[in-house]
Amino acid sequence: MEQTRIKLEENEMWVRENLLKLPETPDESPRLIAGKCESCGDVSFPQKERCGVCSCKNINQIYLSRTAKIYSYTIVHRSVPGYQLPNIVAMLKFKEDDSLLVISQIKNIAPEDVKSGMEVELIIDKLSDNFMTGKKVIGYAFQPTIGDIIRER
Amino acid sequence: MRNVYIFGAGMTKFGLYNGIKLSEKSSHELGKEACLKAIDYAGINHNEIEGAFCGTVASQPTCAQMVLSFCGISGIPTYNHENGCASSSSALKHAWESVAHGICDTAIVFGVECWSHLMKTNGAALAGMASPPPGNNLNQDVAGAFGPALLAMVGRAHMDKYGTTVEQFAKVSVKNKRNAVMNPNAQFRKSVTIEEVLNSKMICDPLTKLQCCPNTDGAAAMIIGTGDIARKHTAKPVKIEVITQLSSPYKGLAGDLSGFKCFVDASKQAYNLCGIGPEDLDVVEVHDDFSILEVVAYEDIGLCNRGEGGEFIDKGLSDYGGKVVVSPSGGLLGKGHPMGATGVAQILELFWQLRGECGERQVKDARVGLAHNGGGIGEGFEPGATTITIVSI
Incomplete structure (x- = not known):
């Protein structure tokens, strides 16, 4: 199972630029790029230009933990074109800031095994097929950290 | 601020209009039907309306003007609001403020959507x-x-x-x-x-x-105005x-x-x-x-x-x-x-x-x-x- 990928193929595109810190050495793992307000500490993803809490202009770039916890989730059975179904979608929480919610697909797990509170880790994976360009959309997704629950769907 | 009242109301039946189930209608025709019903319900002459406020998401630009041209209403301040599914309530807020602050005495407020055909083409039904x-x-x-x-x-x-x-x-x-x-x-x-x-x-x-909720086409319209005007047209205006x-x-x-x-x-x-x-x-x-x-x-x-x-x-x-x-x-x-x-x-x-x-x-x-x-x-x-x-x- 491919865990990290850095160079995109010809028929692939990033879901967005500047969301991911890609690993530079084999020991590193990919991370989400977030903003942390210098004065109040609020963490934003995607990174904001101004703090949404205190209007501070000084937002420092940080990398969120590779692991997060599933706060809530759904199994999507019907979607817009281009997504593999059923698709597990979750709202994640990170230890950096309890008020921050990040939405993501959960990969490599059977739908019936997903639970609220489950720990997951960041991977780079295919999110969808872009029906306008025909390209595979690559971006961040998460998978369970517990080894024996990980499986190919 | 002046009190503002609703005294006219009209809507189309909600459903699928674009050749799917009911007769083929455009957003302009749906909007016209609702607006004329509201005008007739209020018993007001359309040339007494001093402002028009429309909410729509997927219609063409200047939808309100197109709809109102069928109703004989033109040459007045006219606005189109897009605020997703809260578009026409946002339009009503703008109209309510306009009447309350004396910018106009009578206004037509409506929302219109005829978009079910779009859902067929983008595949999400x-x-x-x-x-x-x-x-x-x-x-x-x-x-x-x-x-x-x-x-x-x-x-x-x-x-x-x-x-x-x-x-x-x-x-x-x-x-x-x-x-x-x-x-x-x-x-x-x-x-x-x-x-x-x-x-x-x-x-x-x-x-x-x-x-x-389903895919739906339809339109809804109301006439609002000051207390004096509203009471001229109905004994039971809604504030x-x-x-x-x-x-x-x-x-x-x-x-x-x-x-x-x-x-x-x-x-x-x-x-x-x-x-x-x-x-x-x-x-x-x-x-x-x-x-x-x-x-x-x-x-x-x-x-x-x-x-x-x-x-x-x-x-x-x-x-x-x-x-x-x-x-x-x-x-x-x-x-x-x-x-x-x-x-x-x-x-x-x-x-x-x-x-x-x-x-x-x-x-x-x-x-x-x-x-x-x-x-x-x-x-x-x-x-x-x-x-x-x-x-x-």
């Missing part, structure tokens, strides 16, 4: 999946079907935190679709059982198809007590997805501004685009305490004979959800309820009503536009 092309919304691009997926996650957060059940969510569909049977303007006029709701096709677990409109606050309830801070804040502001509280409400129309949102709305607008929404529907407190009748029109689930028309259509139901014109779905002695309308997605995964309207008679 469920209104909640109304979606921009890839590249326009990060959450959409990550999650796919974003609207229903988000509300499903709100529902699961509510279940995890408060023990709310899928049956309680399903009961919203049973109630609202039953109410729609009594509404001649509703898209669906067939009641469903809780088993049928729960056993219908799964869309985004735990949301089944019968808990998701707009207050309209509040907010974008969602940053991070909503700070990482708690089991409620919507935008609705909490907008309803609190509304109650404070007009001195009416949730205990005074007789009839409420909520934005039940997905069943889960109605349960959460009971709590957000203060009909019950946080976490008690499931119990509220279980005990029939949002039904006839309960504490306050919610979505007597059939709501978005039963009446249908033509996005730009929904906000005005909700308030038309309150108008007719307060005037006692609702026939078999009439809420007895209704004096005060509230409409809860949300559109799009904003900060904190909450509706990008939230509108709360309180009316009285």
Whole structure:
């Protein structure tokens, strides 16, 4: 199972630029790029230009933990074109800031095994097929950290 | 500020108009039908109207002007509002402020949507999946079907935190679709059982198809004006007590997805501004685009305490004979959800309820009503536009 990928193929595109810190050495793992307000500490993803809490202009770039916890989730059975179904979608929480919610697909797990509170880790994976360009959309997704629950769907 | 009253109302039957089921109609023809009905209902001459305010999402630019040209209305200040599914309630807020502040004395406010043909072409046949092309919304691009997926996650957060059940969510569909049977303007006029709701096709677990609003075309219009003008045309004008409109606050309830801070804040502001509280409400129309949102709305607008929404529907407190009748029109689930028309259509139901014109779905002695309308997605995964309207008679 491919865990990290850095160079995109010809028929692939990033879901967005500047969301991911890609690993530079084999020991590193990919991370989400977030903003942390210098004065109040609020963490934003995607990174904001101004703090949404205190209007501070000084937002420092940080990398969120590779692991997060599933706060809530759904199994999507019907979607817009281009997504593999059923698709597990979750709202994640990170230890950096309890008020921050990040939405993501959960990969490599059977739908019936997903639970609220489950720990997951960041991977780079295919999110969808872009029906306008025909390209595979690559971006961040998460998978369970517990080894024996990980499986190919 | 001057008091502002509603004294004319008209709407099309909600349904699928673009050659799918009913006769082929355009947004202009639907808008014209609703506007002319409202003008005739008010008994006003169309050249007495001094301002026009339209809400629409997927129509062509300057939709209002196109619609009104068919009605003989031109040469007046005219505005088109886009605020997702809260577009026409936002237009009404603009119109209400204009009359209240003396900018005009009489205004027409309407919402129109004729978009079901678009859903056929982009492949997503469920209104909640109304979606921009890839590249326009990060959450959409990550999650796919974003609207229903988000509300499903709100529902699961509510279940995890408060023990709310899928049956309680399903009961919203049973109630609202039953109410729609009594509404001649509703898209669906067939009641469903809780088993049928729960056993219908799964869309985004735990949301089944019968808990998701349909694709709908339609239009709704009203005439508003000062007290002097309104009373010239009717003995029973309906007063707009207050309209509040907010974008969602940053991070909503700070990482708690089991409620919507935008609705909490907008309803609190509304109650404070007009001195009416949730205990005074007789009839409420909520934005039940997905069943889960109605349960959460009971709590957000203060009909019950946080976490008690499931119990509220279980005990029939949002039904006839309960504490306050919610979505007597059939709501978005039963009446249908033509996005730009929904906000005005909700308030038309309150108008007719307060005037006692609702026939078999009439809420007895209704004096005060509230409409809860949300559109799009904003900060904190909450509706990008939230509108709360309180009316009285």
